Amino acid sequence: MADDVFSQLRPITADEWPAFTEAMHAVFAEDPPADFAERPSPVAELDRSLALWDGDRVAATAGIYSRTLTVPGAVVPCAGVTWVTVAPTHRRRGVLTAIMRRQLTELHEQQREPVAGLWAAEYPIYGRFGYAPATVEARFSGRTERLRLRPDVDLGTGRVEQVSVEEYRPAAVAVHRAVHRFVPGNMARDERWWDRQLRDDPSQRKGATARRYLLHREADGTVTGYATYRVTDSWTDTGEPDGTLIVEEVRATSTPAYAALWQLLLSVDLVRTLKYQASSPDDPLRWLVTDGRALHSTPVDGLWVRLVDVDRALATRRYPTPIDLVLEVRDPFCPWNDGRWRLSGHPAGGxxxxxxxxxxxVLGIEELSAAYLGGVSLATLQAAGRVTEVSPGAVTLASAAFGWPVTPWCPDSF
Structure with a gap:
């Protein structure tokens, strides 16, 4: 059945978008925004979509965004897999397998992106297709009365300003362009993706305020940081304020700018609880506050990564310590990756x-993909019985070479 489905999948046209998005949102139990239901969003790439039709109904959907992913020491084209759904009436027929095989086969045969990434709605689904969680998303929370910056933190000589979205956007674009290339897992944002990032549909606010925008300026006017947040209004039974600060993004090019932004965020009036739902698990904030225990963190899997072409993907990234080893990769889903690969790398290339x-x-493609961004240790995977060491010391050497000083983190969902 999967082979038949493989041949029946095809890209959609703009006229078919309403049926496509209706089927997709039905599986996610969502109502699409009105304008999204009527026409493709600006970031949609219909030529990279896939639909399985059953008469005049769409029974399965999938798509790819053309993204650019930061990897250790480099950037690499990344196929952002999205819109993956199968209608309940068509499950257990090999439809999802056909979709995954079609996408990965085309990426390989057309020599497009050597790496694919996705956000998994459910954990057990994508490992069988070679994807693995390669970043962790930290969901921070805490009571603001306990979250204060250490008195010795350098706040610099700049200032934090609340600005309009029109003033915020070009400054934030410049800061993001300066910082995202140094954090594995980060993705570039062109104008279309900034449009999506800054969209503020009232129906999507879930009881919070409109988004508020902050910029950090140095004394000479240079912008060195930005932040966005919302506030939810709440009061106790005794009339005390009990609002929640929902931080969306904080980025800066210097430690003083980052600290100054957080100093303001932690002092917003009428707020008693902080929530920062998409942070790096190694965020410096924990080391900026006086009481690190007051900042609670719930780690969840973030970006899932899949090496489409082992040779191209491994040759693109950099290695902080020299490595010259042979990896026997097992990849039954993408047989062109199956076999032995000599990896030779160092800080300047590979x-x-x-x-x-x-x-x-010896390891599987899932394990290699997990380690690719430097956040999952091959030694940890060996301890879990998922990596086999043939040459004594090889896993230790490879773990050091695949690691990276900056913890991988992906703040860009898609």
């Missing part, structure tokens, strides 16, 4: 190519 040498490490 090489990966086929070899008939004996392997030093």
């Amino acid at each position: 090489y990966c190519g086929r070899t008939d040498r004996d392997p030093d490490i």
